Structure formats: C-alpha cells, structure tokens
Amino acid sequence: xxxxxxxxxxxxxFGGLLFLLSAGFSLIFGLMRIPxxxxxxxxxxxxxxxxxxxxxxxxxxxxxxxxxxxxxAAFGGVIExxxxxxxxxxxxxxxxxxxxxxxxxADFCLMIWTGDPISVATPPALAGGTxxxxxxxxxxxxxxxxxxxxxxxxxxxxxxxTRLGAMIRAGVDDPQMARVVGIRVSRLFTIVFCLGAGLxxxxxxxxxxxxxxxxxxxxxxxPLALVVVILGGIGSLTGSLLGSFIIGFVYNFxxxxxxxxxxxxLFLPMVLVLVLRPQGLFGRLAP
Amino acid sequence: MSARILALALALAALAAxxxxxxGDYYISVSSQILIYAxxxxxxxxxxxxxxxxxxxxxxxxxxxxxxxxxxxxxxxxHAGAILFALAATLAGTAVxxxxxxxxxxxxxxxxxxxxxxxxxxxxxxxxxxTNGDNGVPVASRPAPLGFALDVPAHFYYATLAVFLLALAxxxxxxxxxxxxxxxxxxxxxRRMNALGYHVxxxxxYTFLFSGFLTGVAGILFVYYTQFISPQTLALTSSAExxxxxxxxxxxxxxxxxxxxxLVVIVKNIASAYIERWNMLLGVIFVAIVVFMPExxxxxSVRLAQWALRAIRPAASARKAGTS
Numbered sequence: 001x002x003x004x005x006x007x008x009x010x011x012x013x014f015g016g017l018l019f020l021l022s023a024g025f026s027l028i029f030g031l032m033r034i035p036x037x038x039x040x041x042x043x044x045x046x047x048x049x050x051x052x053x054x055x056x057x058x059x060x061x062x063x064x065x066x067x068x069x070x071x072x073a074a075f076g077g078v079i080e081x082x083x084x085x086x087x088x089x090x091x092x093x094x095x096x097x098x099x100x101x102x103x104x105x106a107d108f109c110l111m112i113w114t115g116d117p118i119s120v121a122t123p124p125a126l127a128g129g130t131x132x133x134x135x136x137x138x139x140x141x142x143x144x145x146x147x148x149x150x151x152x153x154x155x156x157x158x159x160x161x162t163r164l165g166a167m168i169r170a171g172v173d174d175p176q177m178a179r180v181v182g183i184r185v186s187r188l189f190t191i192v193f194c195l196g197a198g199l200x201x202x203x204x205x206x207x208x209x210x211x212x213x214x215x216x217x218x219x220x221x222x223p224l225a226l227v228v229v230i231l232g233g234i235g236s237l238t239g240s241l242l243g244s245f246i247i248g249f250v251y252n253f254x255x256x257x258x259x260x261x262x263x264x265x266l267f268l269p270m271v272l273v274l275v276l277r278p279q280g281l282f283g284r285l286a287p
Numbered sequence: 288m289s290a291r292i293l294a295l296a297l298a299l300a301a302l303a304a305x306x307x308x309x310x311g312d313y314y315i316s317v318s319s320q321i322l323i324y325a326x327x328x329x330x331x332x333x334x335x336x337x338x339x340x341x342x343x344x345x346x347x348x349x350x351x352x353x354x355x356x357x358x359x360x361x362x363x364x365x366h367a368g369a370i371l372f373a374l375a376a377t378l379a380g381t382a383v384x385x386x387x388x389x390x391x392x393x394x395x396x397x398x399x400x401x402x403x404x405x406x407x408x409x410x411x412x413x414x415x416x417x418t419n420g421d422n423g424v425p426v427a428s429r430p431a432p433l434g435f436a437l438d439v440p441a442h443f444y445y446a447t448l449a450v451f452l453l454a455l456a457x458x459x460x461x462x463x464x465x466x467x468x469x470x471x472x473x474x475x476x477x478r479r480m481n482a483l484g485y486h487v488x489x490x491x492x493y494t495f496l497f498s499g500f501l502t503g504v505a506g507i508l509f510v511y512y513t514q515f516i517s518p519q520t521l522a523l524t525s526s527a528e529x530x531x532x533x534x535x536x537x538x539x540x541x542x543x544x545x546x547x548x549x550l551v552v553i554v555k556n557i558a559s560a561y562i563e564r565w566n567m568l569l570g571v572i573f574v575a576i577v578v579f580m581p582e583x584x585x586x587x588s589v590r591l592a593q594w595a596l597r598a599i600r601p602a603a604s605a606r607k608a609g610t611s
Contacts, residue, residue, distance in 0.1 A: 035398050083578065091394055092341060093577045096534065099343075099527050100573025107567035219523050223405035226398050234395070260416065263409025270402065271387060278390040 007256055008249075013141040013210065015248025016148030020203030021221055022228040022240045023155060024196025030172040030235020031192050033091065034084065037098040038076075039200055040222030041105040046072045046201025047213035048113050051120045054205075061123035069202035076197025080190050088186075102218060110215050117214035120205075144206055151199065152241055159237060168192060172235045224251070227266050231273050233283025242281060302448060306441040315440040316512075321552045322444075322451040323508045328532040328544035329458050330501025335530070336539030337462060338494045339474035341397045343526045344384065344404025348499050350411055350521035352377040352506025357424040357516050358417065366430035373507050374500070380407075381499025385492050392477070404526055411518040423517030426510055437511070447508055454501055458541060461497060470494055524566060528555075531569070535576055 025039045050068030053059045059067065079101060087093040121127075122140040129138040159165035170178040171185050179185050204213070211217065228247050232239025246269055254265035273280060301308075305318045327349060334340050355376035359369035388399040411418045418424065429437040437443045461467050472480045473487045481487050510516050519525075528551060536547030554572075559565050580591070 029394075033394065035394050035401075037401075083574070087577065092534075095341065095343075095394070095397060096530075096573050096577045099530075100570040100577070103524065103527065103566045103570030103573065107564050107570065111564070111567075219405065222523075223402050223409075226402040226405075230395075230398060230402065260414045261410070263406055263413055266409075267403075267406050270399075274387050274390045274399070 003256075007252055009137060009141055011249040011252040012245065013144050013248075014252055015245035016145045017203050017207040017210070018224055018228055018244035018248055019148050019241055020151060020199050020206075022225045022232075022244055023152070023237060024192075024199040025225045026229045026232065026235055026237070026240045027168070027172075027192050028196045029229060031168060031175075032084075032189050034094045034098070035226075036193075036196070037095065037222065038079065038102045038105065039196070039225055040218035040220070041102045042072050042076060042197045042200035043204035043207075043221045044109060044213065044218040045075065045105060046204030047208045047211075047217060048109055048118070048204075049201070050205025051118050051208055051213055052113075054120060055118070065202055065205045068205040069198040072201025072204075073194040073198030077190055077194045080193040084193070085186070085189075102222075106215065106218055113213075115215050117212050118208070119212040120208040122209045140209060144210070147206060151202075152237070155237055164188075164191070224266070227270050229280070231269055231280060233280025236280070236282040239280055239282030305448075306444060312440045315444050317552065317556055319440070319444045319447045319512060320556075321549045322447045323505055323512055324529065324532060324548040324552055325545045326451055326454045326501055326508065327505035327529050328536070328548045329454055330498045330505060331529050332533045332538060332544040333458065333461065333494060333501065334498040335533050336543075337467065337470050337474060338491055340388075340392065340491065340495075341530070342388070342400040342498075343397055343523070343530065344388075344400035344402075344407070345498075345502055345529060346521050346523070346525035347404035347407030348377055348381055348384065348502045349506040349509065349525070349529075350407060350516070350518075351380045352503035353510035353516040353520060354411060354418060354424065356507050356510045357426050360426055361424065370507055374503050377499055377503030377506065378496060381496055381503075384499070385495035389488060389491055389495065401523070401526075404521070405523065408518055408521040408523070411521050418518070421518060423515055426514040426516070429511050429514070443512065447512075450504060450508060454504060455541070455545075458501075462541065466490070466493070524569070527573070528569065531573060531576075535572075 021039065021043055025036060028034060028036045028039075046068045049071050050064045053067055054061060054064040079098075083097050083101075084094055087097060122138075126140040126143050157165075159168060167178070167183045168188055168191075170181075170183060171188050175185050204217075224247060228240060228243040231246060232241070232243030247266065250265055250269055251262065255262040258265065277283075306315050309315055309318060327345070331342065331345050334342055352373045355373035356369050359372045360366070364372060384400065384403055387403065388396050391399060412420060414420075429443065431437060432446070435442055435446070437446055469480065469485055470490055473485065473490050477487050480490075509520070532547035532551045533544045534547070535550060536543030536545065554568075555565060558568055562568070580588070
C-alpha cells in the first residue's frame with residue numbers, strides 16, 4: 001500500500017514538473033506554430049545555471065530558481081529575436097534552427113559543466129517529511145506540487161483575466177485576424193517565447209533535487225513534453241495540465257512496474273489519443 | 288541527353304574504381320560509410336522531398352533494422368534469415384510509425400515522428416534483456432555472398448555499392464512512376480488531389496513504407512559495417528544528421544541527398560579527427576545553412592557566388608569607366 005502511495009506522490013510531483021515544461025511548449029506551439037525543439041535544452045540549461053548559482057554562489061534556493069528562469073528566458077528571447085524572427089513563415093527552417101541550437105546548447109553544457117551528473121540537495125527548510133495515512137510525504141515534493149499549482153493558477157489568470165492574455169488567446173485562435181485588429185502579434189511572440197523558456201528553466205532547477213542535472217536531460221525531457229502536448233492538445237493550458245499528470249503517472253508507474261519498458265509505456269496513451277482524438281484531449285486546432 | 292549518359296558512365300566508373308584511387312583501407316571504409324548513409328538519406332528524402340513530410344524519427348527505424356539483424360544473428364539465424372527478419376521487422380515498425388504519424392500532417396507529423404523515434408531510443412537503452420542497454424550488441428561476422436568474403440574492406444565496398452545502385456534505381460523508378468507523380472501532387476495540393484479522387488492518406492502511407500524499407504536496408508548495411516549497434520545510433524542526433532544530409536543536398540532531388548551524405552560523412556570524419564565537439568559543429572552547420580542557404584547547399588552556394596560576383600562587378604565596371 002505504502003509503495004503505491006509513494007509512487008502516486010512521485011507521479012504527481014513529476015506531473016508538476018512536466019507541466020512547467022510543457023505549458024510553455026504548448027503555448028509557443030499554439031501561438032507561433034513552432035515546435036520548439038530547444039525546450040528540453042531550456043529545461044537542462046535552467047537546471048545547470050540554477051545549480052551553479054545555488055551550489056557555487058550560495059544563493060538562496062528560490063532566488064537561484066528565479067535567476068535561472070530569468071537567464072533562460074533571456075536566452076530564449078535572444079533566440080526568438082535574432083533567429084526565429086527572421087525565419088517567420090518557414091516552419092521547416094525554424095525546426096532546423098531550434099534543432100541546431102539544441103545540439104549547440106547540449107555540447108556547450110557538456111563543455112562547461114562536464115559530463116558528471118550534478119545532484120542538488122533539497123533546501124534545508126524543506127528537507128524531511130511527514131507521515132500521514134501510512135504514507136511518507138517528502139516535504140520538498142509537496143512543495144514542488146504546490147509551486148506547479150500556483151504557476152498553473154497564475155498562467156490561467158494571465159491568459160483568462162488580463163488584456164495580454166486575451167491578446168495571446170486571439171493570436172492562438174487566428175493570428176491574421178489578431179494582426180488586423182491591431183494586436184502586435186510579433187511582440188506577443190517574444191513575450192510568449194521568453195515566458196515558455198523561463199518556465200522550462202525554472203522547472204529544470206526546481207526539478208534538480210529530484211531528477212538531478214546531467215547531460216542528456218534535454219533529450220529525456222523533450223519527448224515527454226511532446227507526448228504531453230500531443231496528448232493534451234496544442235495551445236491548451238488545461239490540456240497540458242491534464243496531459244502532464246497522465247504522463248507523470250504512466251511514466252512513474254511504468255518505471256516501477258516494468259523498468260525495461262518505462263519509455264515504451266508512454267506510447268500507449270499517445271496511441272489511444274492519436275487514434276481516437278487526433279487533435280488531443282483539449283485541442284481546438286485541427287492537426 | 289548523351290552528355291547526361293556520359294556523366295553517368297563517368298560517375299559509375301569513378302565509384303567502381305574507388306578501391307584503386309583512394310589511399311588505403313580506411314578511406315575505402317569511409318567510402319562505404321558514405322554509400323550507406325546515402326541509402327539512408329535517399330530513404331528519408333522520399334518522404335521529406337517528395338511527400339513533403341518531415342520525419343525526425345528515422346534513426347529509430349534505422350535502429351530497428353540494425354537491432355533486428357544483430358538479435359537474429361545472436362539467436363542463431365543465418366545471414367539471409369537475419370536480413371529477411373530485419374526487413375520484415377522494419378516494415379512492421381514503419382507501418383505502426385506511419386499509421387500514427389499520418390493522423391496529422393505538417394508540424395504535428397514531425398512531432399509525432401520525433402516522439403516515436405525517441406521512444407524507440409528509450410526502448411533500445413532500457414530494454415536490457417534484448418538490447419544489452421548501453422553496452423550494445425556486437426555482430427560476430429559479415430556474410431560471404433557467393434563466396435565473396437565481405438570482411439575485406441574493398442569487397443564490403445562493392446557489396447554496398449551494388450545495394451546503393453539498386454536503391455538509387457528503385458528511387459528513380461518510384462519517383463518517375465505515375466505513383467510518384469501523384470505523390471508530388473499530394474505534397475503540393477493535397478486538397479485538390481483528394482477532390483480528384485486520389486486516396487491521399489494511402490499514397491502517403493505507401494510512401495512511408497518505401498522510405499522505411501530503404502532506411503531498413505541502410506540499417507542492415509550499417510550494422511554489418513560497424514559490426515556493432517548501440518542506442519547512440521537511434522539518438523535524435525542521428526535523425527538530425529540524416530535530415531541535414533537531405534536538406535544540405537537540396538530536398539526533392541535524386542542526387543542531392545547523395546551529395547549531402549558525402550559532405551556530412553566527410554566533414555564528420557575530418558572534424559572528429561581534430562576536434563571533440565562534433566555535435567556543436569553539427570548544430571552550427573544547421574543554423575548556418577538555415578540562415579544563409581535556406582534552399583539547400585548546392586543552389587545556396589550558387590546564389591552566394593552570384594551575390595559575391597555582383598558585389599565585385601560594380602567595382603570592376605567603375606574602374607573600367609575610369610580608364611576610358
């Protein structure tokens with residue numbers, strides 16, 4: 001019983017991290033029609049930058065997380081402004097550029113932080129745990145779940161309650177019409193790209209005490225983000241949230257029950273959704 | 288037309304004579320490697336260039352063929368049996384790939400193929416009882432068709448060349464057949480083709496199978512070439528490399544992917560002899576090609592050369608005007 005409980009808690013935590021990763025991916029894809037293949041790299045870069053700030057420069061944990069997010073967001077902004085902006089309209093070119101950048105970032109991280117995995121200790125204030133209903137809850141994991149929920153609520157408020165959110169939604173639904181009514185869609189592109197990259201970087205660092213940071217983290221996380229977005233539907237926040245938790249559960253239980261096939265079980269929800277509902281659970285865009 | 292036949296005959300003669308004019312076994316092996324990747328790139332180009340469907344999961348299919356060959360050999364099959372098994376396994380894998388990815392087109396197609404390719408990579412990496420995980424599976428021997436031992440690099444080269452020419456000829460026939468023409472129709476005007484009564488999905492499905500078949504052939508050649516297969520071969524980097532071959536040579540041309548394969552393999556072999564950072568170089572090449580030569584390396588170089596000429600010529604004509 002307690003094994004299942006622990007697995008369930010871990011699944012929800014992992015789902016929260018996946019949400020931080022895939023919400024940005026989904027928004028970027030929905031608005032800009034770019035499959036941002038650097039997204040896994042943003043996650044890894046956030047993990048590395050944050051762990052350097054935290055371990056080497058002894059910044060407080062959450063400050064290090066915010067700084068990592070800011071650094072990665074700025075990096076995303078540079079990529080969007082300098083490269084993706086020039087390639088607007090040519091999807092294949094954008095795919096190739098993001099792929100190229102992800103290779104460069106992976107090799108750059110290998111050069112700076114070497115090939116050894118970096119494990120980050122949980123911040124002292126959140127170490128330990130509590131025992132409830134016969135299950136041991138690690139405080140840090142609960143904190144990650146709470147942070148993911150807060151981020152989800154903030155994103156929802158941003159998209160549904162603010163003027164900027166209304167403009168982003170308009171851009172997702174119909175970019176041409178949005179331009180016609182005077183929304184500066186290209187500025188939205190930069191904002192959303194920075195936001196998505198920052199969220200991924202933030203997730204990369206607060207995930208570090210759980211996943212640790214290692215070379216190849218990017219290509220471990222990118223397919224998970226892809227599967228979440230295929231599952232939840234492109235450009236839908238609710239879809240990313242639900243998809244993240246489904247994949248969190250499937251991946252964690254898969255890893256515990258059939259460790260050899262952990263990656264393969266991800267295939268099952270993807271097959272079901274593609275066969276029954278190709279636009280994704282909450283997708284509105286036709287694929 | 289006769290000039291074309293002459294060029295073709297010259298190219299064939301040059302390819303057949305490779306073991307004589309390249310210095311040493313190492314370079315013969317590199318030539319084999321180029322031909323193997325050329326078959327792989329031809330297979331991907333059928334999809335990218337002629338169907339307009341960009342796949343980032345082809346390294347997964349390549350790996351299925353390689354692992355199937357190695358596992359069948361390890362299980363005690365003969366070479367012919369292992370090769371047939373590998374082709375069947377690759378076709379089955381491709382059919383699943385195609386059935387899922389063709390639920391969508393365009394960018395979502397690319398995302399699905401990427402996810403499927405990564406899942407195959409994860410399977411190769413984690414399914415240790417079959418794939419031996421990170422340690423990979425060795426292949427003890429190369430086959431000896433008709434008593435022609437392929438352990439000699441020159442012999443292996445000729446076998447690869449024969450397969451490569453067959454693949455090239457089959458691509459030529461495929462593209463110039465009525466089916467190939469209808470395929471280009473589905474790339475450019477899927478809706479109109481649909482309205483004309485063509486089954487767009489089925490045309491794409493068959494094309495995917497053909498592409499997967501060529502990829503499988505390349506995978507089998509590859510596993511016999513390296514006599515070893517590990518998950519690294521299935522990584523996203525490999526899919527990216529072969530896509531770079533197709534794009535750098537120019538998509539939708541028959542010879543482009545071959546030029547691209549030669550270029551990438553040569554750069555990779557030279558670069559890895561001098562620097563450790565092949566992946567970074569690969570990334571830089573990607574970004575540079577997209578930013579400076581979006582139409583492909585061959586047409587792109589021509590355009591850049593013309594631009595350079597134009598930049599020089601006004602100066603020359605100004606000088607001429609000054610002297611007269």
